[in-house]
Amino acid sequence: MRSISIFGATGSVGESTYDLICRAGGAAAFRTVALTGGRNVARLAEMARVLRADIAVCADETCLPALREALAGSGVEVAAGDAAIADAADRPADWVMSAIVGAAGLVPGLRALRHGRTLALANKESLVTAGPLLMQTARDHGARILPVDSEHSAIFQALAGEDIGAVERIILTASGGALRDWPIEALARATVKEALAHPNWSMGQRITIDSASMFNKALEVIETREFFGVTPEQVEVIIHPESIIHSLVGFQDGAIMAHLGAPDMRHPIGYALNWPDRAPLPVARLDLAQLATLSFRAPDLARYPALRLCREVMAARGLAGAVFNAAKEIALDRFLDGSIGFMDMAGVVEDTLARLLPELGLETDVMTLEDILGADHLARVRAAEAATACAARR
């Protein structure tokens, strides 16, 4: 029987993974090793009971008594805290879903790779923060990373049987997010509620705001470079409001392979779960005649400064990805708590990059986990200072 673990089980990607596992037979078809969550212990405990997990772990240590109580008599072990989540990644599982949000997903993912596991990677932040280390760890330990981000799953599928050397360019599609059609001068006043009204995808709160600001796409550009080993110049972004084409690969003979499907994360998750096979998945089938048209437009860099910043990050290399991601996470926290505006997020990230990049060792891809966590920490401190200064100016 195949064994699985889900890190970030209580989130949007985690729920979709759980849904697919249950539909495929649940505890009768899979042995569930570890399920982890942040604070939602009621849901975590429910999932752990249904799948008869070996262990359930919540990140927030203050939630441990509630988790223990919810799982009393179930035979499921319980634990809490970041270290316990990382330890859970040492437990043997054939297939591990990495769906914690933010840089907190990095260490458990790395630990799973060190044991040679197959890592289904939704947590793009770990590739942005530590791409070279993550990919090298996978190579050193014979582990496999399968992309779960819909764009990267699309590219992965378009590349099946192809030589990466024959690729001319990779075109990432972007919905443009909730504020896509707003006048640019109105963006500074956008509220959290408005930025959360995504037209096509149902996702966690943080990635939905990142879609509106295109920080999500900026992370994905870096993720593409790290995962597929192409140059930054080979990665393009196009706005495609319908979210039907999930990405495209252009080859040197002029052919372009596109991946189409309904916007439902259960497709890329299911593809990673069944890989290298394909199995029926409970996603809507496209009716092309009803769709009738698919539209595209070039992104405006004044509207989406994140797309400009990710190019600077890729040019700087080294620890720039860790700084970029950490500063973005802090800027997003401050937008969510109402202290800075929507367009201020990019300003905070730009300011942090400008202050930190000259200080940090750059232009090398040889980095240790300690270097990365140090850069992440420093970036959070500097970004918090930049956000506080920005809030004071408002």
Ligand code: NDP
């Ligand atoms: P959610 O916010 O919905 O869920 C995040 C999960 O991580 C929850 O289980 C949450 O626990 C847990 N969590 C939060 N903070 C911590 C922490 N500090 N330590 C450990 N666990 C924590 O996120 P999504 O599911 O939307 O996204 C997950 C990842 O997948 C992200 O990296 C995102 O970029 C990526 N992704 C998401 C897509 C989507 O459609 N949602 C699409 C493509 C990629 P709890 O809720 O219990 O507090």
